[in-house]
Amino acid sequence: MKILVLAHRVPYPADKGEKIRTYHQIKYLVEQGHQLTVLAPLEDDAEQGFAEALQQKLGIDVITARLGSGFGRKISAVLRGLAVSQSHFFSPALLAQFKQLLRTEQPDTVLCTSSAMALYLDRAGLSERAKRDCTLLMDFMDLDSDKWQQYARQASIPMRWVYQREARLVARAERQIYQQFDRCFFISYNEVTLFSQQLADASKVSVLANGLDTSAFYPASAPVNATEPVFLFTGVMNYKPNEDAVLWFVQSMWAQVRQQYPNARFIIAGMSPSAKIQQLASQPGVEVTGYVDDILPYYHQASIFIAPFRLARGVQNKILQAMACGLPVITTPMGAEGIACQPGEHLLTAQTEAEFLQCIAEVQQNPALRQALQQNGPELIRQRYSWEGVLQPLQRILAAKEEASV
The missing domain is CATH 3.40.50.2000 (Glycogen Phosphorylase B;)
Known part of the structure; x- marks a missing residue:
């Protein structure tokens, strides 16, 4: 199966939460025999080296493009009535490459990491064939609108207004994404429940949990001196x-x-x-x-x-x-x-x-x-919490699509 992954950051090295999650999803899908292409915006030049390292390590295509001015992206979001975080990862150059891949590769599945990457699909203008045949998967990871609400409750004016605006617009985007995508994932059941309360029908949202590489994290060979914590x-x-x-x-x-x-x-x-x-x-x-x-x-x-x-x-x-x-x-x-x-x-x-x-x-x-x-x-x-175990629901969704298309 041909899968395009729209990642909001180059998921390598896997040294922080969302990069760890996306890296292991990609690795797992490659091991299941799928053909993957990853597209990711670059915030600085060093990330190009990370993209090349990821490409070599997993044997996949990784396509990148630099982001423009951060101030310009914020202004664009305000003028378009978008949440600032929605436009934070948007690169017109990466959009152009995504459009080209949709035409030339005709992917079976597009997987987005974070709600911000849905903007690429909005502006790509999917063909009727793509809308019919291409499965759209959204890994929300966290319920970002709730996070902004939490920030607002702790902030004082004027940042409270900023966070409240962000919470309102991100919540609107999350509901729109749910309608547009075929399947949406959150890390935990609590977030699935919280999001489902906003929906008339929550049948397309489910948990895709975080895992852990137990070969990389294990107990120390000798106990530490616990008397001096x-x-x-x-x-x-x-x-x-x-x-x-x-x-x-x-x-x-x-x-x-x-x-x-x-x-x-x-x-x-x-x-x-x-x-x-x-x-x-x-x-x-x-x-x-x-x-x-x-x-x-x-x-x-x-x-x-x-x-x-x-x-x-x-x-x-x-x-x-x-x-x-x-x-x-x-x-x-x-x-x-x-x-x-x-x-x-x-x-x-x-x-x-x-x-x-x-x-x-x-x-x-x-x-x-x-x-x-x-x-x-x-x-x-x-x-x-082994990655292979927690990611099996993702493979089951893709396998069901393959069976339906036969």
Whole structure:
């Protein structure tokens, strides 16, 4: 089957949430015998090298084009009455290449990653044949309109107005995409449920979960010294939900943690730390790494993974990675959302500062609990979150199309 993938970023290297997800989807589809071509916009010149590396690694065609001025894309969105995030990944040059491929390749399926990539289909002017014969799949990943609503609730004027506008227009786009596409996916059941409440008929929306490469994330060979706790958070550190989680932990709880455990350390490992995150390095025991080539050693030197999320939805890859590495995880119910886990058995959940501090004390003072979390987390990941297992629904949809066309 010929499949065109419209990816909002070059999904290589697979070093952040959405790139990890898209890379493994592409890899899986190639392994199933499909013929793939990936189209992705470039935000900087370095990404061209990533595209070439992806092409060589998976033996697929990767087509790219540079994005224009960021300011120009924002102005275009405002003038056209679009959400700014809808036009953020739009490149006229990439659109031209997409149109050409629709004519010459006549793909069986187009898979879009994120709602922003639907704009290419809107402006491509699909032929009647394509509308009839080409299956359109949308991987929303997260319910972005809800994310913007969360931002708006926490922001003050004028940014509250900006976020409210974005939430309203993205929600409108999500509903339009649902009508246009043949199948839509979210990472978790919670987001499917939330989106379905907006629809008269939700039969085309389903879960396509996140997975984990268990050969890349596994427990350390030797246990760490748990008496002097090393806390860890990983992720892109200019991404608002990550930034908010880390700032809340340090500003609200870190002084009390250090009072109880004077040698405690908190490692914030991830690319692009914002100015606010960089300033946290002045706090006793706090380390801000910036980009790291290999994240696994940081999981192996930590004793607790802390994930106090208050924004965003969807399954958090970083939590799956930490569990696979046998780290006790303490997170909010929002952080555990979409993970098939039992709080108290696979991880611990907390909502308030006092609850987080209580969970930390329980992990530190209860060796039996620590050992159970260290054993149960990796076992859950092995049983439920291999990429091959979680991506089978995608292959079933494509196989059903092939059978119908015979």
